[in-house]
Amino acid sequence: MSSPTLAAEPDGRAGAEIAVRAGAAAPPFEEATLSPAQAHGGVILMTAWAALIRDALWLSVRAPLVLASVQQPASSYVDDVVLGNVEATAHFRATIWRHDTLRADVRASLGIGLPTAPDDPLRIDRRALAFGDALLGGRAPELFAARSIPLLASTSVSLATDRWSTRLGATLAAGEHAVPIFEAEGGAWIVGPVGVATGVRVFFLREPDVVTSFDASVLVRAGAHMTFALEASVPLGWAGAGVGPSMRLQF
Numbered sequence: 001m002s003s004p005t006l007a008a009e010p011d012g013r014a015g016a017e018i019a020v021r022a023g024a025a026a027p028p029f030e031e032a033t034l035s036p037a038q039a040h041g042g043v044i045l046m047t048a049w050a051a052l053i054r055d056a057l058w059l060s061v062r063a064p065l066v067l068a069s070v071q072q073p074a075s076s077y078v079d080d081v082v083l084g085n086v087e088a089t090a091h092f093r094a095t096i097w098r099h100d101t102l103r104a105d106v107r108a109s110l111g112i113g114l115p116t117a118p119d120d121p122l123r124i125d126r127r128a129l130a131f132g133d134a135l136l137g138g139r140a141p142e143l144f145a146a147r148s149i150p151l152l153a154s155t156s157v158s159l160a161t162d163r164w165s166t167r168l169g170a171t172l173a174a175g176e177h178a179v180p181i182f183e184a185e186g187g188a189w190i191v192g193p194v195g196v197a198t199g200v201r202v203f204f205l206r207e208p209d210v211v212t213s214f215d216a217s218v219l220v221r222a223g224a225h226m227t228f229a230l231e232a233s234v235p236l237g238w239a240g241a242g243v244g245p246s247m248r249l250q251f
Contacts, residue, residue: 003165004187004195004219006231007139008248009107010049010058010091015250019045021233025134025240039131041068042244045140049091058091063116064143066132070124080128084143085150085175087113101161107169111142111152119146135242137213137233138181138203145175164188180204185215193221212236217246225250 008017024040044067049060064084069077089111097104118125126146133144142150156169164187171181185199201213213235220228227250232243 002250003160003162004189004197004217004227005165005167006185006187006197006199006215006217008047008250010051010060010093012051012250013054014048014050015248016048017046017246017248019047019136019231019246020244021045021135021231021242022244023135023240023242025131025235025242027130027134027235027240038071039068039128041066041128041131043067043132043135043242045136045143052090056093060089060091062087062089062140062143064132064136064140066128066144068128068131070127070131072124078124080124082118082125082128082132084117084129084132085113085145086116087111087140087143087150087152089152103160105158105160107154107156107158109152109154111150113142113150115147115149117144117146134235134240135233137215137235137242138179138201138211139213139215139233140173141179141181141203142173142175145177148175150175177205187217187219195219195221 022042026038044065047062049058051058063086066082069079071077089109091109093105093107095103095105117129129144133141142152151174154171156167158165158167166186169183173179181203183201187197189195197217199215203211213233215233217229217231227248229246234241
């Protein structure tokens, strides 16, 4: 049994996660001459992984799907469905210290993707992508960047047992622009199959300069291979928030 985390981390032989967020948000649009990307709707982040070297190296693939009602500059709303970038990532993990059930792990990830996010002349799709990024609390900005090849490099260190975990991480996500992200999170199984996880993420954008996002999740294990969660993200500085369920499978 692994300790609870905000997002699924590759482990075991194979696994998958479907995370859904719904809500409303008005993140700043990347073009200063245009208004914020006001929208409501949802985003689905689909992730799957498989082990290349057991307990050491995994390959994952993930992609977001945004379903949104997006406000146009003339204030009317239009419905939009947008597939973000598809990204493949190699994940490495090494245990650097262990004592009984307590262990310290180091993780590193490198990812590259296909630029499948559209860039429409009216900027409706790009507004929907900015909205999807906000609902996820800026967790993976490279997946929502149009006109660019998504790139990812990250590293983290964690201290964990089977009951609880803490993690510090740093990520450089590159789409149209490079976005440094620093995050800290912790989680624990509280009573039986019920656990909680919470974290804070700070990322640096061109407009505004710094955004802080708070995440929280309640998790419930359903057997040895399945976990359900109810998650929420609140990015400070952006009006709005996202909340929704996720399901994880791990073998």
